[in-house]
Amino acid sequence: MPGIARGPGGAGTPRYLPVSEHGLIGDLRSAALVGTNGTIDWYCCTRFDAPSVFASLLDAEKGGSFELAPDVPTRTKQFYFPDTNVLITRFIADDGVGEIQDFMPITDDSREADRHRLIRRVVCVRGSLPFRAYVAPRFDYGAQPHTVRTEHGCPVFESPSLTLALTSSVAFETDGRDVWSLFKLHEGETAVFALDRIGGDVEPRACPRSEAADLFEATVRYWRQWLSQSRYRGRWREMVHRSALTLKLLTYAPTGAIVAAPTTSLPEQIGGERNWDYRYVWIRDAAFCVYALLRLGFTDEARSFMQFLTERIRRADDGTAPLQILYGIDGRCELPERELPHLEGYLGSAPVRVGNQAVDQLQLDIYGALIDSIYLYDKWGEPISSAHWDTVCHLVDWVCGNWDQPDEGIWETRGGRKNFLYSRLMCWVAIERAIRVARRRGLPADLLRWSRTRDTIYFRIMQRGWSNERNAFVQHEDGSVLDASVLMMPLAKFISPTDPKWLSTLDALGEELVSDSLVYRYDPQASPDGLQGEEGTFSICSFWYVEALTRAGRLDDARLAFEKMLTYANHLGLYAEEIGRTGEQNGNFPQAFTHLALISAAFNLDRALG
Incomplete structure (x- = not known):
């Protein structure tokens, strides 16, 4: 716990600065x-x-x-x-x-x-x-x-x-x-x-x-030349550009990979065990990063990442998933997780971990995030190649045959696999976006099978992902637990942002998971995730909430929630993964996922405000 540092000249210095400092x-x-x-x-x-x-x-x-x-x-x-x-x-x-x-x-x-x-x-x-x-x-x-x-x-x-x-x-x-x-x-x-x-x-x-x-002048010149490519001229230019600069800092130039965060084991709860190594490439996070960077005009980064992903895809005949959920920055597949017991952890938060055993999890939503980013790259960047299209077809065919498996979900729970709504939603996105590309470009595809599977997933979500008891879409099929990941439903264009079912879901989320614009992922007491302790609010969910309010036409609420979220950034405009009860930043820092969600929320809110 906090004490005094004893390095030369260091007496009286706190042993641990706040993460946000x-x-x-x-x-x-x-x-x-x-x-x-x-x-x-x-x-x-x-x-x-x-x-x-x-x-x-x-x-x-x-x-x-x-x-x-x-x-x-x-x-x-x-x-x-x-x-x-x-x-x-x-x-x-x-x-x-x-x-x-x-x-x-x-x-x-x-x-x-x-x-x-x-x-x-x-x-x-x-x-x-x-x-x-x-x-x-x-x-x-x-x-x-x-x-x-x-x-x-x-x-x-x-x-x-x-x-x-x-x-x-x-x-x-x-x-x-x-x-x-x-x-x-x-x-x-x-x-x-x-x-x-x-x-x-x-x-x-x-x-x-x-x-x-x-070298100082050359480094300044490099960053300013890079940022000059940005097309964003909206209200929150300084925060958006700081987020873009941060995402670029988290890019590994030799491969184009984008790490989730540059740190390991910064705790989600001080003294707790939710301490993970984020110095790797999560397909989901990086695909969303491509979306954010494309929105701003940074096509080179998107191109490099697309190449990285294409090289990772397996074409096994045994039904094996064609993608892992995360990779090393050099593309390696093995990321064995181990603990470092000789390190006490930030403010005594042990264990300190390196590696990440989530690499072995099944998370079906990554295919939707990936193919959505390919769709956007084809639309805003440059037309994808025939080889890339072959890869997309391989992925979509696999999703059509495997979308209804239970999985660990977006939050990488360690409490057993479930039929998570978010995973179903993003499988729908994977197929729907591929159909769009095929039709717009006239590319060959098994459109009959794809369309039939897409519609089957839609009806499955509407029937079993909806809770009459809660009058809301819920975390997993036939359940009653609310989950902030469903905020992606209108953002992914699965449901109209003004659909009565969606508006009642938005209200339910606001009542149960939102606290002063800050959004919790879910209630771990109601939905055990296999880990001890509490966690803070998830900043990416808070920015998703802003965007959902924006798309629902609740612009005053959206703008207030967004402005409040900006006050939780640190003095440099950086965000960790979570925000604690008293406003402190917790978790690995800075986190790419949060900054890409800020860019998306700012872009859409600014456009809606006119």
């Missing part, structure tokens, strides 16, 4: 979280799902961190350099003002990309300030020992699996394991720190002040 930086291969106190307390080098180097977010003592801050009491502010993913942390003291500029250069040169350079520029902008730096990596989630040696005047941290070099414009001391420096800057002076992965073809290389300044 962080910003994200990255190089489209890996990412780091930087706290408002100037500490990097999460960083996986060389890729999103690599073992951590800094993980004090999961164990303040054993996880490792890169502290950098004034050595005097300060007030702090943090913001992104406008229209970029370059993070600025400002420190305001009695005798001066300083700032840290944190970024990871984006490079297409494979050799330099393998460097995975992380740059921290310290600038004294007023007066003078003493600073302290304390670099304490802990390799392989804190499980591997390491040593420090000096090479060309630079500390080199060496472990069996990874070697990092720290180049700096200030001198360091070392105890053979960690390094630290105390230095003072006067107005206009700058110090530079660069942390590089070295080995193989990548040699240690200094990062002088001039090169750091050039």
